[in-house]
Amino acid sequence: MSAQHDLTKNQEMVLGALSAADGPLSAYTILDRLRDRGFRAPLQVYRALDKLLDYGLIHRLESINSFVACAHPQCHGHGSIAFAICEKCGQVEEFSDAMVQQHLSERSRERGFKPSKTVIEIRGTCAACLAA
Amino acid sequence: MSAQHDLTKNQEMVLGALSAADGPLSAYTILDRLRDRGFRAPLQVYRALDKLLDYGLIHRLESINSFVACAHPQCHGHGSIAFAICEKCGQVEEFSDAMVQQHLSERSRERGFKPSKTVIEIRGTCAACLAA
DNA sequence: TTCGTTGCGTAACGCTATAACGTCGGATAT
DNA sequence: ATATCCGACGTTATAGCGTTACGCAACGAA
Numbered sequence: 001m002s003a004q005h006d007l008t009k010n011q012e013m014v015l016g017a018l019s020a021a022d023g024p025l026s027a028y029t030i031l032d033r034l035r036d037r038g039f040r041a042p043l044q045v046y047r048a049l050d051k052l053l054d055y056g057l058i059h060r061l062e063s064i065n066s067f068v069a070c071a072h073p074q075c076h077g078h079g080s081i082a083f084a085i086c087e088k089c090g091q092v093e094e095f096s097d098a099m100v101q102q103h104l105s106e107r108s109r110e111r112g113f114k115p116s117k118t119v120i121e122i123r124g125t126c127a128a129c130l131a132a
Numbered sequence: 133m134s135a136q137h138d139l140t141k142n143q144e145m146v147l148g149a150l151s152a153a154d155g156p157l158s159a160y161t162i163l164d165r166l167r168d169r170g171f172r173a174p175l176q177v178y179r180a181l182d183k184l185l186d187y188g189l190i191h192r193l194e195s196i197n198s199f200v201a202c203a204h205p206q207c208h209g210h211g212s213i214a215f216a217i218c219e220k221c222g223q224v225e226e227f228s229d230a231m232v233q234q235h236l237s238e239r240s241r242e243r244g245f246k247p248s249k250t251v252i253e254i255r256g257t258c259a260a261c262l263a264a
Numbered sequence: 265t266t267c268g269t270t271g272c273g274t275a276a277c278g279c280t281a282t283a284a285c286g287t288c289g290g291a292t293a294t
Numbered sequence: 295a296t297a298t299c300c301g302a303c304g305t306t307a308t309a310g311c312g313t314t315a316c317g318c319a320a321c322g323a324a
Binding site for chain 4: 143179
Binding site: 063113 | 218219227245247248250251252253255256258
């Protein structure tokens with residue numbers, strides 16, 4: 001319930017663009033959408049994205065080189081999050097599963113592997129697109 | 133125990149490069165390693181990679197834009213495979229976990245989401261690098 | 265003040281992937 | 295045989311993603 005992070009102007013604009021979007025955006029798409037607000041170069045976007053990732057306010061979707069606003073920005077108990085990415089409409093659903101996390105860390109521990117970040121991305125077709 | 137797929141010359145060379153490597157390679161690294169064997173353009177590599185992915189002989193690591201030879205090329209019962217990627221040494225371990233797969237498909241089914249491909253990549257530090 | 269740190273702006277560059285051509289050679293059918 | 299189709303190939307160019315390197319401005323701590 002506090003100002004968890006003081007965002008700079010650029011960071012706020014990038015987060016705003018992602019929140020306003022109805023799906024994931026690439027860095028260059030964000031750049032285009034913010035050009036009339038003064039953005040000129042990719043780096044301006046990437047620097048803001050890096051911070052927002054640090055703060056846990058957004059996520060990066062590795063398999064499509066895009067970014068989304070976090071669906072649960074208030075709770076930053078972000079363990080390993082999973083994403084269901086529709087290849088038809090581009091919509092993304094964010095969820096987490098304790099069992100999955102548990103099994104993956106178990107498997108990591110077996111190997112003496114120390115995880116830092118876990119990527120779980122399910123590509124497929126969402127309910128809406130299947131119905132259509 | 134049969135010639136499961138008839139590979140073309142290019143496909144064999146690309147697969148050879150990946151098998152010979154001690155870790156994942158980017159498409160452009162493959163290109164460089166095959167230049168003296170006649171490769172000149174990225175597309176030659178990407179076309180071969182596409183086929184090898186189709187055949188299940190290699191995997192793509194989405195989070196590092198690289199490719200590895202499949203660790204179990206003979207059995208193509210590739211469900212969802214997971215990768216532990218060491219950020220220090222670049223080594224990759226490939227494994228699969230039935231429980232993880234089961235939970236993820238359960239979560240997908242709940243949402244009416246029909247999965248086509250699942251990406252699971254754990255970034256971190258491997259046992260060897262932790263010991264060092 | 266001086267010095268580090270952090271964010272910002274710009275330009276240039278490098279890496280990743282695909283589009284759009286045209287060519288060649290093998291398989292098949294008539 | 296020859297016409298046709300199809301899959302792989304080669305080349306050039308281009309699109310899309312991400313970083314390096316530089317310098318400047320603002321702010322707070324010593």
